[in-house]
Amino acid sequence: MTSNTRDKPYRQPTGGWGSIKSLGKHITRQRAFASGPGLFRDHNKTGGYMCTSCAWAKPGKPHAAEFCENGAKATFWDLTPKRTPPEFFAAHTVTELLTWSDYDLENQGRLTHPMRHDAASDTYVPVSWSDAFAEIAAGLKAHEPDDVVFYASGRASLEASYMYQLLARLYGTNNLPDSSNMCHETTSVALPESIGTPVGTILLEDFARSDCVLSFGQNVGTNSPRLLHELQKLRERDAQVMVFNSLRERGWEEFVNPQYPGQMLTNRPTRIATQYYQPRAGGDIAAMMGIAKALLAWDDEARASGAERILDVDFIAGHTHGFDAFERQVRAADWAGIVAISGLPRPALEAAARTYGAARSVIAVYGMGLTQHRLGSDNVQMLINLLLMRGNMGRPGAGICPVRGHSNVQGQRTVGIAEKADLVPLDRLAAQYGFQPSRKDGMNTVEVCEAMIDGRARAFLGLGGNFLRAVPERELMEQAWAKLDMSVQIATKLNRTHLVTARTSFLLPTLVRSEIDEQLSGPQIVTVEDSTTCIHASRGKFRAASPDLLSEPAIVAGIAKAALPDNPAVPWDAWVADYALIRDAIEASFPEDFRDFNGRLDQPGGFPRPVAARQRKWETDSGKANFLCPRALSADAGAGEGADILRLITLRSNDQFNTTIYGYDDRLRGIHGSRMIVMINTDDRIRHGIAKDGMVRLTTAAQDGVFRSLGGFQAIDRDLPPGTLAAYYPECNALIPLWYHDEKSKTPAAKSVPVRIAAD
Structure with missing residues (x-):
């Protein structure tokens, strides 16, 4: 084992004293002591600020x-x-920082x-906001609109996102990819075909009414820990939790709730997965x-x-199509093939069916373990089936x-961040702002x-993000990025995308939500907007990091006013002065x-x-919920088959959020000191x-002429x-071919990358 890596399996529950100790370490490391009281007073509370991390629901009674x-x-x-x-930039060249x-x-x-890259000195140098906006505008005017990309990360507010998509469309393009293209675009494609909506159907209160949760491809302990509160209450009334996940994760196994003093004192955990x-x-x-x-x-x-039927025959007859x-497909499926491809024995799957069939009300939870596959859409639609x-x-x-994942990635799509023209009310925008938007689809991330x-x-x-670290095909992408005429990054901190500079590159620093x-x-x-479609107000409570920062709406408006012809129907200045007008x-x-x-901004728990589909109204072509047949039993059929080929799952550690790395401790998996690890089955390692x-x-x-x-x-x-x-994202993105994505949504298939392994 290398000197900087420690591997010690974690035996403690998720939450509990391990989380408390971790918080102490991180608040000390970041010297962010002033933020501590606000976590209890304002974080995810009505009248406070909404978390910039995940998009999990916020309860009406927090x-x-x-x-x-x-x-x-x-x-x-x-x-x-x-x-x-x-x-800092004067002291370090871009070449060094890379x-x-x-x-x-x-x-x-x-x-x-605000900073502009100076090629002569290979450093970023200060630039005034007015000069930055003028130069960016000149760059935009020098290009055809469809040669320009307006990317959005999932942290931007509804207000900033709405202004940003309007900027792009007034400029003349629908090139509005966003971070959902890389994670839940599969959901946005698969669910409308099945049930007529691109989003989930449950509200937070549904967990209190459910007697079974069925989870696929979701690591609750790292990716949505506050969901554990609902799961714990569900388990306290002896409801069932069935988990399908390739790696055993502590979050699904045991949980000690820091909100429960008695449980903290005894350290006696709640068993989550049954x-x-x-x-x-x-x-x-x-x-x-x-x-x-x-x-x-x-x-x-x-x-x-x-006896009483197991299938809900009345629902199937009255509300579904294609059963x-x-x-016929299910009856024709061979158990031998099911067992071989799933890796699960028939008795285990029959036991899962018994538990599912005995439950009255079931919530199916899933994450990118379903969406990021070649047949990710089929994964999602099979779960709907x-x-x-x-x-x-x-x-x-x-x-x-x-x-x-990201705290407002779903909301951005709601207010128009979408590359597909038919997802946006273009006729309404045209009438509202007196212009003719492009009707041609823009480009998604791939x-x-x-x-x-x-x-x-x-x-x-x-608009936020770390694009070059998030996308596949890193080597080719970094080479291509350096040939761009202009890169403009609205950001809060420095990341690698900022350092792979275009011919002209700008860093535009912005406020954070708190x-x-x-x-x-x-x-x-x-x-x-959270994962359950509820809209929440967020009020910042802390002094800005610098008097020279602008808000995201102000930056978007500054670019728009400099780059676009004057349009009296678009009151950029008034919007920046008062976001209620946005x-x-x-x-x-x-x-x-x-x-x-x-009028509904401060509704407890947000307004949905x-x-x-919540009312069993199906906005599909058939007018009903559709049973859809999967195209294969393997979600990655035909890609990289062979006895020497393994399937790589990329995942996040406990010390990161998407491309942001908070440290080198993946505490819940017991891995410390390094991110350059690969988890492997012992027999595979020996073989x-x-x-x-x-x-x-x-x-x-891959046989495509590119060596990765x-x-x-x-x-x-x-x-x-x-x-x-299993190994960490984003380090392993360099192994994912650009063409290796869900066939419908083009979401990168990062949860089953065909690789070979050899001693190094």
């Missing part, structure tokens, strides 16, 4: 501490007194001044097919004996729950990458979703957008001739299904 470990880390990260001022780690770059602290299944990477469709097959067999027995074809078989859709305590590599994309504007946003009319409110404009553009927007804790190299198994290989990994034995590896 806990005393309505934050999780990762949400607190995000707050410390945002509110650190550390700064990255012009003097050798720094992701952690070290962001750990320098908050950006304080059944835990570990399918092979790409084996979820097969696992669900096995459950469906067992349900049909059980229903046959019930029908033959005159007969789906039933299971719910439809038992009528678990559109009634209390039942439904589908995709768990989103298509943007293709256009950059081909030289067709010439300029990139980023900071006071003071404009002409006073402190402003922004809004976000919300009035959003309501005018999206009246069904944002009725009485300003209408979702027709491939790798020493225990040995160093290895991963090479993508990364070395310097340490192999660590873990309880994984045979043929499955």
Whole structure:
């Protein structure tokens, strides 16, 4: 084992004293002590600020501490007194900074001044806001609109996102990819085909009415820890929690709630998962097919004996379409193939079917373990099929729950951040603002990458994010990025994307959500949408990191006023002075979703957008919920098959959020000191001739003329299904081919990358 890596399996529960100790370490490391009281007073509370980390729901009656470990880390990260001022850039060339780690770059602290890259000195130098806006405008005017990309990360508010998409469309393009293209775009494509909505159907209160949760491909302990509160209450009334996840995660196993003093004192955990299944990477469709097959067999027995049916035949007859074809496919599926592809024995799948079939109301939770596959859409739709078989859709305590990542990634799509023209009310925008928007679809994230590599994309504007670390095909993308004419990054901290410079590159520093946003009319409110479609107001409470920062709406307006012809129908200055006017404009553009927007800002728990499927109204072509047949049992069929090929799952550690690395401790997996590790089944390690804790190299198994290989990994034995590896994102993105994505949504298939492993 290398000297900086410690591997010690974590035996303690999720939450509990381990989380408390971690918070102490991170608040000290970031010297963010002033933010501590606000976590209890204001974090995810009505009248306070909404977390910039995940998008999990905020209850109407919040806990005393309505934050999780990762949400607190995000707050410390945002509110650190550390700064990255012009003097820092004067002391370090871009070439030098490119050798720094992701952690070290962001750990320098908050950006304080607008900066422009100076090629002669290879440094970033200060630039005034007015000069930056003028130069950016000149760059935009020099290009055809469809050669320019307007990318959005999932942290921007509804107000900033609405202005940003309007800027792009007034400029003349629908090139509005966003971070959802890389994670839950599969959801946005698959769910409308099945049930007529691109979002989940459950509300937070549904967990109190459910007697079973079925989870696929979601690590609750790291990705949505506050969900554990609902799961704990569910378990206290002896409801069932069935988990399908390739890697055993502590969050699904045991939880000690820091809100419960008695539980903290005894350290006696709540057992969360009542059944835990570990399918092979790409084996979820097969696992669900096995459950469906067992349900049909059980229903046959019930029908033959005159017992109560297992299938909800009335719901199927009255509310669904396509069941007969789906039933034929399930009956024809061979158990041998199901077992081989899923990696799960038939009795285990039959036991899962019994538990599911005995439950009255079931919520299905899923994450990117389903969406990031070649047949990710089929994964999601197969899970919907299971719910439809038992009528678990559109009634209390039942439904589908995709768990989103970034805190407003779902909301951005709601207010128009979308590259597909038919997802946006263009006729309404045209009438509202007196222009003719382009009706041509723009580019999604994968298509943007293709256009950059081909030289067709010439300029990139980023509303947050770390694009080059988040996308696949890193080597080719960094080479292509350096050939861009212009890169504009609206950001809070320095990251690698800022250092792979275009011919002209700007860093535009902005406020974070927890900071006071003071404009002409006073402190402003922004809004976000959580995973359950509820809209929440957010009020900053902390002093800005620098007097030279502008808010995201002010930056978007500054670019728009400099780059676009004057349009009296678009009151950029008035919007920046008073964000309530932006919300009035959003309501005018999206009246069904944002009725009485300003009047409902402080509704406890947020106000929900209408979702027709909640009322069993199906906005599909058939007018019903659709059973859809998966195209294969393997979610990655036909890609990289062979005895020597393994499937790599990329995942986050406990010390990161997306591309932001807070540290090198993946406490819940017991890995400390390094991110260059690969988790492997012991038998696979021995079969491939790798020493225990040995160093290895991963090479993508693809015959496409591009060699993708990364070395310097340490192999660590873990309880994984045979043929499955796990390693960290974003380091392993360089192994993912750009073409390796969900066939419908083009979401990168990062949860089952075919690789070969060898000693390094």
